[in-house]
Every structure is written in C-alpha cells, then in structure tokens.
Amino acid sequence: MPTFQGPRGMRDLLPAEAAAFDALRRVVQARADRYGYPRISTPIAEDKQVFLRTSGETSDAASKEMYDVSLHGTGDLALRPEGTAPVARAFLEHGLHKAAQPQRFFYWEPMFRGQRPQLLRYRQFWQWGLECYGAEGPAADIEIIEFTSGLFSEVGLTEVDLQLNTIGDGPCQPKVRAALGEYFTERRAELSPESQRRLETNVLRILDSKDPRDRAVADGAPKVRDLVCDADRAHFEAVVAGLERLGIRYRVVDGLVRGLDYYTRTVVEFVLTDPAFAQGGGIAVAAGGRYDGLVRTMGGPDLPGVGIAGGVDVLIEALRKQGGGAPRELGADVIVLSAEQNDDADRVQLALPLREAGFRVALDYGGRSLEKQLESAVKHGAKVAVIRGTPEARGGNVIVRDLVKKEQRVTRLAAVVTEVGRHVRKRTRPTLEGEESAG
C-alpha cells in the first residue's frame, strides 16, 4: 500500500483527466474571449475578511467551510472558496472601478472549501466564471445566461435545466425578509427545527428546504417575486423576456434563493437533470446572478455587478455520463526505435526534425528486442514507427512503418519528415502571440 494518500477531498488529475480539463478550458476560454471577457487570475488565498464581509458573517458557508491556512505573520488567510469576492477585491485594489465601465473578467481557477467530500463535492475543485461590473440593465444578466447556455450546447451537455428567480435589490430585501419572517413565524410550530433556526439566520433558506414539514409551509408562502420592489420585478421580467426572445429554455423557480448575502435581483442556477446526479435536489453545474451591492460592501463605489460560475469537475463528469466526446489521444503519434543497442544519441537526433516539424514523437529508450519495441509502440497507441539501425536502414536510411496499415518503406533520412507526414498529422504549435499557427 502506498505510504502517502492525497489530502482529503483533493484529487489528482491523471493525464486523461487533465486532458479533459485542458480541452474544456480551451473551449470556455475561447468563448469568453469572443464575448469580450479577458482572463483574470487572483491569488489562491485571500484575507478571510474578503469572504466574510461579502458572504455574510453568519452564514455557515463563511463560518465553517472556510479553508483556513493562516500562518504566523501572514494575517488571517483562507484559500478562496469562490471567485467573485477575490475578483472584486482585485478590481478595487487596482482602481479598475475608475476605468471605463463596464469591466469584464473571465477566470478558471481552483477553489477550496472545508466541507466533507461527497460525490463531485471536493475540497479542491475547479471553476470557470464570468464577472461583469458597471452594467445595471438586464442585458448583462441575459448575456451571462446565454453564455452559459450556449457553452453547454457547444460542449454537448443536454441534461441540464435552467432555473431562475429574483430575490430583490438591496433596499427591497429587508422588506422581503420581513414579510417572509412574519409568515413563517406565524407557522413556527409546523417547521422543522432546522428551519426554526433559519428564522433567525436566513429566512430565505426555508423556501428551498427539502424537509417535508417545511415544504408544506413553504409551498404556501408568499412568493419572493411578488414581494420585491417594482423595479426589481421589471428587471426580472426583462431578463425572462430576453431569454424568451433568444429561445433559451428556462424555468422560474419560486424557491430558488442564494446562500450568500451579496446576491441581489437575478439568481440563476443550471442544474443537472440526469438521475445519477439527482441527490440532494440536484447538482448545480453553474450558478450565479446579480450582486449590485458587492462592490460597495467591499469599500468601493456603488457599482452594479453580475456574474456566473460553473463547476469544471461537475461538467466533465456530466459529459462523461452522457457518453460525451471520445477521449483525446494522449500519447505520441510517432515512436522512434532501433535495432541497435547503445545508439541513444542517434535516436534523439532522429526524433529532432520530426518534432521540429510538429509531429508528436516519443522515443523507445531501447535495451530490448525490436519485437518488444514494436509491441510497446502499438500498446502506447503510436501510429508510425521510425526504425533505425537495421541493415537496410544504414547509410542515411530509416524505415518508416505505418503501424495501422502494417506497411513500411525505406526512406532517405532527408525525406523522413515528408514520409511520416503521409501517415500522421502534424500538430499545431502555439506562439507567444497567443494565436496558433500550423506548424
């Protein structure tokens, strides 16, 4: 047995999994780029207050799921549990609130929560996200929802349900809470003990309780949507109308609320519908909404904000469940092997022009029979073997063997790139300009 195990709730991404992450990141990031959301990257940890201030100091999320990593002299640090607050902090710290608005950001980062791990609930997990500051109208809400909906279409996720609701603006929420508080207090005795506690902490949460005792009461509760201010309702109706106009399927869910204090107006959640993910009322693959009070809460001006974040681990698992795209071929397409022993540098040298040309080339490090080398090449998924050191492959010749067609020909060393190119594709090569050009 291994001497060490990974930390609880944190997992390794072996090459196949890491490749799936990379592929998804390319798709999401390119999409964000097309929408004018450039990438931002913030530190892995923040002053705890960044999260406590924005999430609500009393919420369980903040108080008990914070991943504390404080050290002597570093202040009270916590690994970030989410992306919105850190981006807001960076936005303010670098004075971007004084730049031309709106300001938009995309991120793809690991997040951390000190929760007990369960299926697809890790202590370290990855999220992509969008943040948009300075846009007050419904257009930005509609845009981030459309972005996400379109993303899921783009990657082929179909078993997903878009839910949305409005919870009112900052000035309205106290009214909403008061009205609900009054309603639930009158029926206090009928509520579960847990929800009786919620009466003190977060009345909204009672609305999405799963407890049957609460459901009976909550289902008869006044709708948040009907309690909010006229302006909030108008905003929400505009968002809904926008989705209609764009042909995006959605469901208005009365009980959809958020656990964090900073949300205002629009709240949105994309929930997986596959029964395999039905546990606990469904796993969200993306969630977000509007947070018009956040920037001010953090000491900045009264700037509106809206954003959405999606779980990468969850999305990849959902796609896999759906029997999503074929796994990418990870290994090399070409393998260099040799009938000779102790010609190590020659193998490296033979691979050189092929790699330069853009082929994925691996070496057989030798020390075994040609048969074993070929067997190994096939097992590793190589398409072509370039063989040196055989009698017919001396004097500036090599054998280029197609391992799929089982055909081969003796080729001049100078023509090996051309010959290999007849059997496998070159890969694109990235450049510092950020564009990929054909290699």
Added chain:
RNA sequence: GCGGCGUUAGCCUAGUGGUAAGGCCCUGGAAUGUGGAUCCAGUUAGAGCAGUUCAAUUCUGCUACGCCGCCCCA
C-alpha cells in the same frame, strides 16, 4: 462539522481466526530483425496503528481516505 457503510495487487473480484485465490493489466521467454493472437514463466495485495488471541486480512477500538444521509452549497 454530525451520523451510517466501506477499504484485499495498477484495475476488477473471491475467500478465510491458522499457507490469501482468480481475471485483466504489466515484465520476460518461446521468437537476439517487425507488433495487438497463442503458450510458458514471473512481479505486485488485506489502508495505518493499537487491542483481544497460541494465532488477526478476518473480531474490537482509534486514525486516514472514500461513498451515502444531514448541515451547507459560493
């Protein structure tokens, strides 16, 4: 964080208070120059630490990790 159930080799799966079995994978050979077949051989295991016992992988406890339920879900 609370409760329940789990953990046998790289993977999957048996079984047992007394020598831990099989399949797949892997390595080598048959076949020192041409591969996914075949045959032969081989490597690798009871999560960790204590306790009970003549003897523990098996029973008990603690710890670690996982899954399920709760809390919560940014």
